Amino acid sequence: MNSGTLAEPGRSGRGVLTSLHIWWRMLVICLEERLAYRSDFALGTLMRFLPIVTQVFLWTAVFAASSRSDIAGYSRDNIVAYYLLTMITRAFSSMPGLAGGIARSIRDGSVKKYLIQPVDYVSFLLASRVAHKLVFYAVAVVPFAIVFFVCRSYFPPAPDALTVLAYLVSLVLSFLLGFFLEATLGMIGFWFLEVSSIIFAYMLLQYLLSGHMFPIDMLAGIPTGLAGVSLADVVRWLPFQYTAYFPASVWLGKVQGWELAGGLVLEFAWLVVMIIICRLAWWRGTRRYSGFGG
Amino acid sequence: MHNRSESAAEPVIEVAGLAKEYRVYDKPEGLWASLRGLWHRESRTIEALRGVDLRVERGEFLAMLGPNGAGKTTFLKLLSGIITPTRGAARVLGHVPWERTDDFRRRFSLVMGQKNQLWWDLPAAESFRLHQEIYQIEPRRFEQIRDELVEMLDVGQLLGQPVRELSLGERMKLELVAALLHEPEVLFLDEPTIGLDVVAQHTIHEFLRNMRRQRAVTVILTTHYMKDVAALCERVVVVTKGSILYDGSLEQIVDRFTTHKVVTLDFEEPPAAGQVERFGFPCDIRGPRVTLRIDRTRIAEVLPELLAEKQVRDVSVEDVPLEEIVAGLFRGAAAAAVPAAEAVGAG
Numbered sequence: 303m304n305s306g307t308l309a310e311p312g313r314s315g316r317g318v319l320t321s322l323h324i325w326w327r328m329l330v331i332c333l334e335e336r337l338a339y340r341s342d343f344a345l346g347t348l349m350r351f352l353p354i355v356t357q358v359f360l361w362t363a364v365f366a367a368s369s370r371s372d373i374a375g376y377s378r379d380n381i382v383a384y385y386l387l388t389m390i391t392r393a394f395s396s397m398p399g400l401a402g403g404i405a406r407s408i409r410d411g412s413v414k415k416y417l418i419q420p421v422d423y424v425s426f427l428l429a430s431r432v433a434h435k436l437v438f439y440a441v442a443v444v445p446f447a448i449v450f451f452v453c454r455s456y457f458p459p460a461p462d463a464l465t466v467l468a469y470l471v472s473l474v475l476s477f478l479l480g481f482f483l484e485a486t487l488g489m490i491g492f493w494f495l496e497v498s499s500i501i502f503a504y505m506l507l508q509y510l511l512s513g514h515m516f517p518i519d520m521l522a523g524i525p526t527g528l529a530g531v532s533l534a535d536v537v538r539w540l541p542f543q544y545t546a547y548f549p550a551s552v553w554l555g556k557v558q559g560w561e562l563a564g565g566l567v568l569e570f571a572w573l574v575v576m577i578i579i580c581r582l583a584w585w586r587g588t589r590r591y592s593g594f595g596g
Numbered sequence: 597m598h599n600r601s602e603s604a605a606e607p608v609i610e611v612a613g614l615a616k617e618y619r620v621y622d623k624p625e626g627l628w629a630s631l632r633g634l635w636h637r638e639s640r641t642i643e644a645l646r647g648v649d650l651r652v653e654r655g656e657f658l659a660m661l662g663p664n665g666a667g668k669t670t671f672l673k674l675l676s677g678i679i680t681p682t683r684g685a686a687r688v689l690g691h692v693p694w695e696r697t698d699d700f701r702r703r704f705s706l707v708m709g710q711k712n713q714l715w716w717d718l719p720a721a722e723s724f725r726l727h728q729e730i731y732q733i734e735p736r737r738f739e740q741i742r743d744e745l746v747e748m749l750d751v752g753q754l755l756g757q758p759v760r761e762l763s764l765g766e767r768m769k770l771e772l773v774a775a776l777l778h779e780p781e782v783l784f785l786d787e788p789t790i791g792l793d794v795v796a797q798h799t800i801h802e803f804l805r806n807m808r809r810q811r812a813v814t815v816i817l818t819t820h821y822m823k824d825v826a827a828l829c830e831r832v833v834v835v836t837k838g839s840i841l842y843d844g845s846l847e848q849i850v851d852r853f854t855t856h857k858v859v860t861l862d863f864e865e866p867p868a869a870g871q872v873e874r875f876g877f878p879c880d881i882r883g884p885r886v887t888l889r890i891d892r893t894r895i896a897e898v899l900p901e902l903l904a905e906k907q908v909r910d911v912s913v914e915d916v917p918l919e920e921i922v923a924g925l926f927r928g929a930a931a932a933a934v935p936a937a938e939a940v941g942a943g
Contacts, residue, residue, distance in 0.1 A: 320732060327729040331715065331722055338717045338758075415713050417678050420701040421730045588696075589680055592618055 324421070325429050332433035346398075350389070351445060357385045374520040380554065382456040384517055386449065387550035392514065393442065394473045395480030395545035397431060401504075404488025405497040408591070417588060424485060424584060431481055461555055468562055472549040475569045480545050482576035489580065492587030511537050513547025519556070541572040606690070608782060608814045609652035609675065614684035615838075616645040616670050644670040646838040647684060652814060654781075657804075659825040660818045662835035663926045668818040671835070672784045675816070676706040689781060702731055704782040705775035712767065713774050714759045720770040721755040724777060731778035738777065745773040748803050765796035772803065785817035789824055801827040822918045834925050841925060846918075853925060854916045856889045859899070864907035875902050884909075 365371075365378040376384060404427070407413040416423035461469070487504055490497050509515050521534040537543060548565055551557050557565055622638045645667045652658055660668045673679045675686060677693035677700070686693060691700035714723045728738045746752050749769040754762060759770065768788065775783065789797045805828065807813055819825065825832060825846065832849060834842040842849060859876065863884040872878055875898050876890035890898055895913065903911070 324729045324732075327726055331718065331726050334722060335715060335717050414678050414708070417696060418676055418701060418706050419713070419727075419730055420698040592679055 321425075325425065328426055328429035329433050332430040333437060335430075336433055336437040348445065350393075350442075351449065354385055354389050354449075358382050361385075374517065374522065375556075376517060376519075379456040380458075381517075382453060383458070383554060384550055386453055386456070387553050388514055388546045390446075391473065391476055391546050391549045393438070393446075394435070394549075395476040397480050397484040400427070400431065400481070400484040401488035401501050402498065404485060405491030405501075408489075408491035408587075409495055413591075417591075424580060427485060428481060435477070458554065461553060465552060465555070465558075465562075468566060469549055469552045472544070472552055472566060472569060475566070475573055476544050476549055479541060479569065479573045479576060482573065482580045483541065483545070486576060486580040486583050489583035489587050492583070492591060508542050508545065511540060512542040512545045513550070514545075517551070518543055518547050539568070541569075541576065544569045544572065607651045608654045608656075609650065609686070609688050609816070611648055611650040611675070611686045612684060613647045613649065614645060614671075614674060614686055615643065615647045615682050616667075616674060616679065617682040618642045618644055643838050645674070645681075648835075648838075648840055650833070650840070650843070652816065654814055655808075655812045656831055657808060657815045657829045658817070658831045658833060659829035660816060660833050660835055661820075661825065661922055662818075666835045666926075667838040668835055669786055670838075672706065672786050672816065672818060676704065676784055677701070678706075702778060703780055704784065705778070705780040706784040706786070707771055707775045707788055708786040712759070712771060714767070714770055716760045717758055719756045720751075720759055720774070723759070723774055724755075727774055727777050733778055741777055741779065742773070745776055748806060749773060749799065765792045768792060768796065768800070769803075772800065776807070779811065781813060783813055783815045785815065787819055788817060789819065789821055797821070797823065804828055822922065826918065834922065836926055849921060849925075850915045850918070853921050855892060856916060857892055857895055858914045858916055859888045859890050859895070860912045860914070861886050861888070861902070861906075861908055862910040864909055867906070 361378065361381045364373070365381075371377060372380075404413075413423065416426065460466070487501060488497070490500055494500070511518070518534055518537050521537055522532045524533040525531075526533055526536055548557070548569065552562060552565075619639050619641055621633075622640065648667075648671065660671065662668050670679070674681055675688055675693055677696045680694040689700060689703050691697060693700065713727075714720055715726075724738075724742055727733070728735070733741070746755065749772065751766065751769050751773065754766050754770060759767060762770070772788070789800055792800070801824070804815070808815070808828075815828075817824065817829070830845055832842065832844065832846050833840055834849075842852075844852070856877075858879070863886065866884045867881075867886060872881075872886055872888060876888035878886060879889055880887040899911075899913070902908070
């Protein structure tokens with residue numbers, strides 16, 4: 303496939319197949335790199351289960367203290383199922399170290415490698431992140447399976463095939479959306495050398511607005527000042543809910559029919575918007591880049 | 597290898613009025629100043645490069661010399677498209693570097709002394725494979741080139757080891773292999789021998805000389821070591837404060853910027869005080885060994901006179917060491933390049 307590209311001028315060899323080939327090699331090499339740190343990885347995976355346990359205890363206590371059997375449409379069982387499901391969404395959408403890593407590569411100059419070589423940095427990061435996730439799933443599948451088996455009584459009956467399909471689509475989109483949100487965040491490093499506080503502020507915002515902390519339906523009672531518009535209505539238009547809440551609510555049957563379809567369309571639209579912003583940030587950033595670090 | 601559109605007569609690198617300014621923020625010391633810095637920061641502009649013109653033909657090996665902060669690395673960063681200039685134009689292989697087209701990027705390489713293109717946690721062989729894909733090197737060609745480079749640098753036994761476990765010299769050699777796999781037509785080397793021991797330096801010199809014989813590769817290297825220059829480059833560009841101070845051959849530097857020769861004499865008897873001064877400026881007197889600085893125009897008349905008058909066991913006439921000349925150039929006082937006592941005493 304590659305034969306003769308050396309002798310031919312220009313971009314002749316640059317077909318889709320070639321790009322896929324490069325991408326595959328990047329994926330393989332990132333997998334190998336990931337596996338070099340597998341024990342560290344296994345530990346990191348187990349640590350992820352701790353917050354969920356405390357959440358379950360917290361909500362059990364909340365329901366025990368209150369006389370109501372449901373809060374904002376969630377029963378106690380619903381809440382536990384919801385948190386377990388957001389854990390799945392987060393396993394797709396969270397990108398530990400991505401934004402910080404990009405900012406660091408800008409600050410210490412290692413981003414130069416990608417400016418010099420005929421390779422696209424963002425595609426490269428994406429390949430590396432897919433590899434990261436694949437290794438994570440391979441390690442996490444057993445503990446996840448155990449937790450879900452133990453907690454199976456909290457879940458409603460499994461949804462129909464079409465909903466499961468929509469759920470899977472929303473998960474894949476949530477991975478991509480999470481990736482481009484954080485990659486864009488990291489590119490702020492071109493403008494500010496120190497981005498850790500910006501990243502921290504973003505994480506906090508995203509924790510609150512994504513449904514990671516509590517289901518965003520619970521924001522329905524909070525007014526925004528605009529007549530008839532609650533905070534939940536605003537949050538539903540933002541991209542953050544797709545990184546935790548939305549896929550979980552699809553599985554639980556909280557969004558259905560047109561609402562579900564609209565949600566997927568909005569998720570896709572946000573993905574396109576973030577890809578464009580990310581590209582633009584990279585384009586503008588590399589133009590003002592001054593090649594720090596020797 | 598590459599039969600590209602531009603003809604052989606066109607220069608590989610053409611630079612006109614290239615300038616780069618950086619804005620830097622001064623951060624005064626102290627907490628109060630830091631707090632004030634939140635509202636108002638003093639910035640000033642640094643001219644890293646002030647309108648440089650340069651033409652480099654295919655196959656040339658060019659050394660850039662200059663003190664720290666002279667603009668050498670900025671120049672290489674501009675030519676490899678890492679940064680965009682404030683003013684001026686540049687073409688490398690017919691491309692504007694900072695447009696960063698894939699076609700351009702497939703045809704050059706930049707090796708920066710301590711920055712690695714190799715993956716830290718993986719064996720170099722893996723990084724090479726990735727390069728094969730990125731640069732779209734035909735598999736058989738890739739293996740051939742790789743084996744050739746690996747043999748030349750004698751690094752075969754290092755390919756399977758994670759790069760982080762290698763020494764600086766070993767890593768540098770593998771960096772060079774990685775940089776040359778795609779047979780770049782232009783190679784930028786930013787201090788390629790920095791921190792290496794003498795053996796490793798020598799290996800890299802040998803290797804680059806070989807490369808030069810075998811391929812029509814054009815090389816610009818920046819360095820602080822005159823050994824690199826003497827071993828590799830006949831053309832030297834001296835940069836200070838963002839401008840080119842000298843552009844010419846290595847020999848011409850000596851001709852143009854030195855007025856003296858260094859003459860070392862071994863007398864039979866240590867000369868009495870005040871006896872040698874009339875022949876030239878004595879830089880060093882150690883017993884019977886005397887080192888004199890003698891005006892180049894007078895050397896033909898002074899030396900016979902001296903030899904006739906004194907009992908001399910041995911004599912050597914040398915140019916002022918290159919380090920001294922260049923250091924003098926850096927100081928902007930080239931004509932007054934006075935050889936340091938120990939540098940001459942050793943010769």
